[in-house]
Amino acid sequence: MLHLVTGTVIRIGEKHAGMQVLEVELAAGAGEDAGPQKAISFAQEDYRIGDTLLLNTTALRLQLGTGGFHLVVGKTGEEAGRDVMPSQWGHIMKMRYAPWQLAVDAVEEQASPFHDLFCQPNLSLDGAPVLIGELHSLLPPAVLALQEQNPQLRLVYVMPDAASLPIALSRHVQELSRTGRLAATITTGHAWGGDREAVTIHSGLLAARHVERADVIICMLGPGVAGTGTSYGFSGVQLAEVIHAVTALGGTPFFIPRISFADRRSRHYGISHHTTAILGRFAFCPVLVTLPRLGDERDAIMEEQLLSLTESRAGHTLVFGPAPSVARLDALEKCYGLSFSTMGRSWREDPVPFQTAVLAADFLGKSLSYPIETINGEKRLPASPNTLEALALYLTTNGERP
Numbered sequence: 001m002l003h004l005v006t007g008t009v010i011r012i013g014e015k016h017a018g019m020q021v022l023e024v025e026l027a028a029g030a031g032e033d034a035g036p037q038k039a040i041s042f043a044q045e046d047y048r049i050g051d052t053l054l055l056n057t058t059a060l061r062l063q064l065g066t067g068g069f070h071l072v073v074g075k076t077g078e079e080a081g082r083d084v085m086p087s088q089w090g091h092i093m094k095m096r097y098a099p100w101q102l103a104v105d106a107v108e109e110q111a112s113p114f115h116d117l118f119c120q121p122n123l124s125l126d127g128a129p130v131l132i133g134e135l136h137s138l139l140p141p142a143v144l145a146l147q148e149q150n151p152q153l154r155l156v157y158v159m160p161d162a163a164s165l166p167i168a169l170s171r172h173v174q175e176l177s178r179t180g181r182l183a184a185t186i187t188t189g190h191a192w193g194g195d196r197e198a199v200t201i202h203s204g205l206l207a208a209r210h211v212e213r214a215d216v217i218i219c220m221l222g223p224g225v226a227g228t229g230t231s232y233g234f235s236g237v238q239l240a241e242v243i244h245a246v247t248a249l250g251g252t253p254f255f256i257p258r259i260s261f262a263d264r265r266s267r268h269y270g271i272s273h274h275t276t277a278i279l280g281r282f283a284f285c286p287v288l289v290t291l292p293r294l295g296d297e298r299d300a301i302m303e304e305q306l307l308s309l310t311e312s313r314a315g316h317t318l319v320f321g322p323a324p325s326v327a328r329l330d331a332l333e334k335c336y337g338l339s340f341s342t343m344g345r346s347w348r349e350d351p352v353p354f355q356t357a358v359l360a361a362d363f364l365g366k367s368l369s370y371p372i373e374t375i376n377g378e379k380r381l382p383a384s385p386n387t388l389e390a391l392a393l394y395l396t397t398n399g400e401r402p
Helices: 136-149 171-178 201-210 235-248 273-282 297-305 326-336 352-367 385-395
Strands: 004-016 019-026 037-041 052-056 069-075 092-094 102-104 129-133 155-159 184-188 196-198 216-220 252-256 288-293 317-322
Touching: 004 037, 019 052, 019 069, 129 136, 129 235, 129 352, 136 155, 136 171, 136 216, 136 326, 136 352, 155 171, 155 201, 184 201, 196 201, 201 216, 201 235, 235 252, 235 273, 252 352, 288 352, 288 385, 317 352, 317 385, 326 352, 352 385
Parallel strands: 037 069, 129 216, 129 252, 155 184, 155 216, 184 196, 252 288, 288 317
Antiparallel strands: 004 019, 004 052, 019 037, 052 069, 092 102
């Protein structure tokens, strides 16, 4: 289904970087609910009351969780051509051959000032830590926890394309960028709208390290993930590719497992089947998985669910630590200014996802003082099983190297 209707702008709403909210009245006989409707435009275009728009209303017709917005395709009745997404040198198309395909300034392409950088055959992440996670809602607590102890860290967010494509849809990215907590954003694949654009997750990670000089790279899916109730058809499967890319490029992968004890769906109770599928079956390279100790019967539930990870051929390294306190979550949320919520639940209703993200950030922050070992003058692969095990031991002791 692709349902298009026309509508008229009746009010100009809030405007953010890369996104504008409009209030519209749909054409009579459009088959939609009557009354004012909200619509999002990602175009760099000025709107006036009375403008006629072509709108994509498909998601709301299907009652999907889009936040209650239609999407603006464009103005109708405009005689002159115009560029509503201007670029400098770009000829790389995102959303290729879709009606809204657009050319972006990809960091790797020939006209880019960074092209020569990406021509280097052995370009590496130099051991940089990469924090990987499925749920976009865990981005703020992870970022705040990282900077709580290391306020000067340069954090760069790399967004894959398995969920939302326009990064402007994320209010968390808007707020973290506005306050300077995120130094830069990079959109990869067909995702678009970041401070930098990249064709692949591999070049996006490298751009974070070498173009934006990231101390820590955070790679989480954008908002709006898809799931089908199976272990094959969900957006998070793409994180296996992210793990492989981080390993191949010489980074140090930290993974935030998806854990909840408030989700009523059995497949998401405790450690989600999404996490066990990604790490237990689809990832062929090891990661450092951070897991909270809750101090009650929930620990035993997680221990049983972890069997698929401990028996994985990838050889993941599991690191356990005391779950951060709810008082700390409260303090981080107050520092942030916006609310922490995931899957429609606040952190007070479901604290474990946020405790898990904060714990991962704490471990990653501690790892920054751990030098990458060398063998005969050559750097040891940061994501090798032996290196991750040694790092895990370091993280769970008093800072003494094994």
